[in-house]
Amino acid sequence: MNSLAFINELLGQPPNAAEHGYQIDHILEFSHWFMGALLLGWSAFFIFVLIRFRKRRHPGADHAGVRSGISTHLEFSVVLIETVLLLGFALPLWAKRVNEFPPAGDAILVRTVGQQFNWNFHLPGPDGQFGRRDIRFVTNSNPLGLDPDDPAGKDDIVTLGELHVPVDRPVIIELSSKDVIHNFCLPHMRIAGDAIPGSLIPMWFRPIKTGTYEVVCGQLCGLGHYGMKGTLVVDTPADYQAWLKERAELAGGAQNAPPPAAPKTQENQPGPSPSPGG
Numbered sequence: 001m002n003s004l005a006f007i008n009e010l011l012g013q014p015p016n017a018a019e020h021g022y023q024i025d026h027i028l029e030f031s032h033w034f035m036g037a038l039l040l041g042w043s044a045f046f047i048f049v050l051i052r053f054r055k056r057r058h059p060g061a062d063h064a065g066v067r068s069g070i071s072t073h074l075e076f077s078v079v080l081i082e083t084v085l086l087l088g089f090a091l092p093l094w095a096k097r098v099n100e101f102p103p104a105g106d107a108i109l110v111r112t113v114g115q116q117f118n119w120n121f122h123l124p125g126p127d128g129q130f131g132r133r134d135i136r137f138v139t140n141s142n143p144l145g146l147d148p149d150d151p152a153g154k155d156d157i158v159t160l161g162e163l164h165v166p167v168d169r170p171v172i173i174e175l176s177s178k179d180v181i182h183n184f185c186l187p188h189m190r191i192a193g194d195a196i197p198g199s200l201i202p203m204w205f206r207p208i209k210t211g212t213y214e215v216v217c218g219q220l221c222g223l224g225h226y227g228m229k230g231t232l233v234v235d236t237p238a239d240y241q242a243w244l245k246e247r248a249e250l251a252g253g254a255q256n257a258p259p260p261a262a263p264k265t266q267e268n269q270p271g272p273s274p275s276p277g278g
């Protein structure tokens, strides 16, 4: 196992924290070893050919060409291994990510909205229903435009930059964007998805380790792209309930006003950096 993780460590992959992540790691690991072997093999073959068929020994071209079948067999083996990798491993894994969503009743449902340069998270609250959103209601303190008159939205939780989820429960994210195309990338969860304005794109994962993980934007989305980071906190069930309660109290304190601004500053960037352009 440890030797299997060697290339992934070289690639800078952070430790896996998702249920399906080991499968991704194995494919990555195997593909890189395989490509390494191909690079060595083809390079050796290239050097062999340069020497074996040098001009001094073969002044005239041989129109009959290669008579041995070795290179055909080798090429066929490479195609076979690549086909097995693609059809046997990569496509089934991908199909599971996009076709086999966990039942919604069992999962934590989060709407995630990218904007230059931050991530908004919208949870339905205790009633399990998302409040209506409309662009007319968007303000700095109501970044998602929750309709203040919609009762379903009264208990909704909106956070900026930080999302908490409980460990061992599937999380379904519905992705969208307010401005340009972003990419919601969770390196530790081995998953990423584009956030596209006007689309609602679902993705899911099941965190298996508690901890604090980085959320990054995987698409160059403007001058402040480098600072478009967020935090994913995977809590124990008790800690998650405590966080929900804390957020609900914060929202309840401003019952008659639009949802409160998130505790962090707009940019969520370390240090006194200038405000990003764009």
Ligand SMILES: [Cu+2]
Residues within 6 Å of the ligand: 114, 115, 117, 181, 182, 183, 217, 218, 219, 220, 221, 225, 228
């Ligand atoms: Cu972005």
